[in-house]
Structure formats: C-alpha cells, structure tokens
Amino acid sequence: MATIGYVRVSTHDQSVEAQKHGLTEMYNVDEWYEDSGVSGAVKALERPGFDALVAYVRRGDTLVVSAVDRLGRDTLDVLHTVEALQAKGVSIISKREGFDLSTPIGKAMLTMLAAVAELERSNIKARQMAGIERAKAEGKALGREKTINDAQVSEWRKTNSASIKATAEHFNISVASVKRACAAV
Structure with missing residues (x-):
C-alpha cells in the first residue's frame, strides 16, 4: 500500500515545493504527481498530472494533499473526484484540514470545505471583474498594446x-x- 502525494499550483510562477515539503513532514510519500500552472477550476480528471495519478493508484493506497482546494474549487467536481478514488479503494487525507476524506465525517467536512473553496473561487472572479470595470472607468487601456496601424x-x-x-x-x-x-x- 503506497502513499501518493498530489500537489497543484495555478500559475507557472508558483512552485509546488512548499506543498511537497509540508506533506513530507508528516507522510512518507512513495510517488508524486503534480499539475503546475493548472487552475483549480479545471476539473481534476482533465488535469494531466491528476489523470495519471488516478490511472496509477490501487486499492489500499492513500492519497495525501496539502489542502482540499488542491483537488479543486468546484464542490461537485471535488466530490466526484473523491467518490471516484474511493471506488478504487483509495483513502484521501487532507493535511491542512487534518482528516481522512474517505470516512463519513470526512466526507461531510469535505462537502462543506469544497463549498467554501467554490465560494472563494467565485469571490476571486468577482474581485477580478470589479478591478477590470474600475480600470475601464478610469480609462486605462486593457489587453495587449496595439501593434498595427x-x-x-x-x-x-x-x-x-x-x-x-x-x-x-x-x-x-x-x-x-x-x-x-x-x-x-
């Protein structure tokens, strides 16, 4: 039975190393999978690293993630992902939240936390749109600078x-x- 680590960062400017370091402090990770520059809004099974992870894991393996939002920011997708892994006999542990997502209590907590992650994603998008509207109102040029006459x-x-x-x-x-x-x- 292996311990599998999954790490994800949304932009190529970020690094997965902090997540890996945090997980190795608590777990002896046998195999790593990662997605760099992939938003949590992208469904888990559509991310190349996570898709490879799902193909690799076996009954009895344990998947460790630094936080629920590394799995995704959409409640239904996170729940679907957890159910797909559970169907393969894989346990999922979130370090930040500190519980096993495959237990009944863990699944209840997961539902609430995934909803919070989805809310945060919506808030990020709303703040982004507000910033764009403000920039437009101030007359700032948006987008790439025009290069043709x-x-x-x-x-x-x-x-x-x-x-x-x-x-x-x-x-x-x-x-x-x-x-x-x-x-x-």
Whole structure:
C-alpha cells in the first residue's frame, strides 16, 4: 500500500515545493504527481498530472494533499473526484484540514470545505471583474498594446485590391485583425 502525494499550483510562477515539503513532514510519500500552472477550476480528471495519478493508484493506497482546494474549487467536481478514488479503494487525507476524506465525517467536512473553496473561487472572479470595470472607468487601456496601424492596413488593402487573407499575410497578422482594422477606419 503506497502513499501518493498530489500537489497543484495555478500559475507557472508558483512552485509546488512548499506543498511537497509540508506533506513530507508528516507522510512518507512513495510517488508524486503534480499539475503546475493548472487552475483549480479545471476539473481534476482533465488535469494531466491528476489523470495519471488516478490511472496509477490501487486499492489500499492513500492519497495525501496539502489542502482540499488542491483537488479543486468546484464542490461537485471535488466530490466526484473523491467518490471516484474511493471506488478504487483509495483513502484521501487532507493535511491542512487534518482528516481522512474517505470516512463519513470526512466526507461531510469535505462537502462543506469544497463549498467554501467554490465560494472563494467565485469571490476571486468577482474581485477580478470589479478591478477590470474600475480600470475601464478610469480609462486605462486593457489587453495587449496595439501593434498595427489600422489606417495603413486598410489603405494597403484598398490600394492593392487585396483580399482580407492576402492583407493578413502581407502584414503577418490575423484575418480578424485585418477585419478590425478595416472596420475601424
């Protein structure tokens, strides 16, 4: 019976090392699986590292995670993930919450914690949208800086009687960029 560690970080700027260190303080991990740069909003079985973990685990294994939110931020997905692992005979332990998710009490706690994780995800998204709206209201430019001159693109297309595709190839830009440039002038 092996102890399997799973770690996940949402961005490539973050590191899984702190999670690994925290888990190795309490558990003798035999095998590691990780997803770096993968949001908790992505369903667990759609993450390459977690999918490989599910294919590897066997009856009697124990999966350890640093916190429930490493499994996911969607309550239903977390519950589905736990049930899929339990069906394979795998126990799941969350270090931060300090309980075995495969027991009845653990499953009840998991339901509440997964709901809190989902709420936090919604709050993050709401704060992000509020920040975008505020930036727009302040007149700040959002998105990537424009690198093409709309008038130049439109003029070249008219002068050469060129198609949208030919214009895109000439300027090495997308067809959508040519359409926007021509519509803007």
